[in-house]
Amino acid sequence: GENVEQHPSTLSVQEGDSAVIKCTYSDSASNYFPWYKQELGKRPQLIIDIRSNVGEKKDQRIAVTLNKTAKHFSLHITETQPEDSAVYFCAASLSGGYNKLIFGAGTRLAVHP
Amino acid sequence: DGGITQSPKYLFRKEGQNVTLSCEQNLNHDAMYWYRQDPGQGLRLIYYSQIVNDFQKGDIAEGYSVSREKKESFPLTVTSAQKNPTAFYLCASSNRGYYNEQFFGPGTRLTVL
Numbered sequence: 370g371e372n373v374e375q376h377p378s379t380l381s382v383q384e385g386d387s388a389v390i391k392c393t394y395s396d397s398a399s400n401y402f403p404w405y406k407q408e409l410g411k412r413p414q415l416i417i418d419i420r421s422n423v424g425e426k427k428d429q430r431i432a433v434t435l436n437k438t439a440k441h442f443s444l445h446i447t448e449t450q451p452e453d454s455a456v457y458f459c460a461a462s463l464s465g466g467y468n469k470l471i472f473g474a475g476t477r478l479a480v481h482p
Numbered sequence: 483d484g485g486i487t488q489s490p491k492y493l494f495r496k497e498g499q500n501v502t503l504s505c506e507q508n509l510n511h512d513a514m515y516w517y518r519q520d521p522g523q524g525l526r527l528i529y530y531s532q533i534v535n536d537f538q539k540g541d542i543a544e545g546y547s548v549s550r551e552k553k554e555s556f557p558l559t560v561t562s563a564q565k566n567p568t569a570f571y572l573c574a575s576s577n578r579g580y581y582n583e584q585f586f587g588p589g590t591r592l593t594v595l
Contacts, residue, residue: 370541378522401581412572412586413525420581458524468513468582469540472524 371396375473390476393441398464405458449480485509488587503558503590505573512578514556519570
């Protein structure tokens, strides 16, 4: 079946450093790629998304890049802060999918002061 | 954080019992989803519904059942046929169609004793 691989599973950085999380998807028809942030004990919340007709999207300190040829996309967080500490999930839409998503396994990001 | 609610927050069940998890939304969304979250495995789709009185199996539907009698409500029943039901269950809703953000509820943690 279709899947999304996400790396790394854990990431530890110093405050102010950049963090990069990478995902690879298998469904060549995927056209929507959201990223969710889940803080401890809370619900996942959308932080940024990108459509297949766009190569890069930025929102303040976060950015997402998409390489459709290679079927991978990445989340970039610059100037990390302790409040960025959370689990981040990437997802990809499924073809014929009525907004069905398949999620990566998650990356636990720890930002140390 | 309002808009989509789940109850109860914690649920304990004895083996062999069926339990029903509640999910309600007031966002006027047509589509609703149930996910299961296990450590290190991301979010896996159990069932989804695009419209009232219609629902489809996701990737791990065995041992679960749903109904969609009202637009606002999408309850999930975990049956005794589910072999390993202890998990965190998340409900989500969205507008129909592509590129639509899925909004998540706060989740229900089910523990089988």
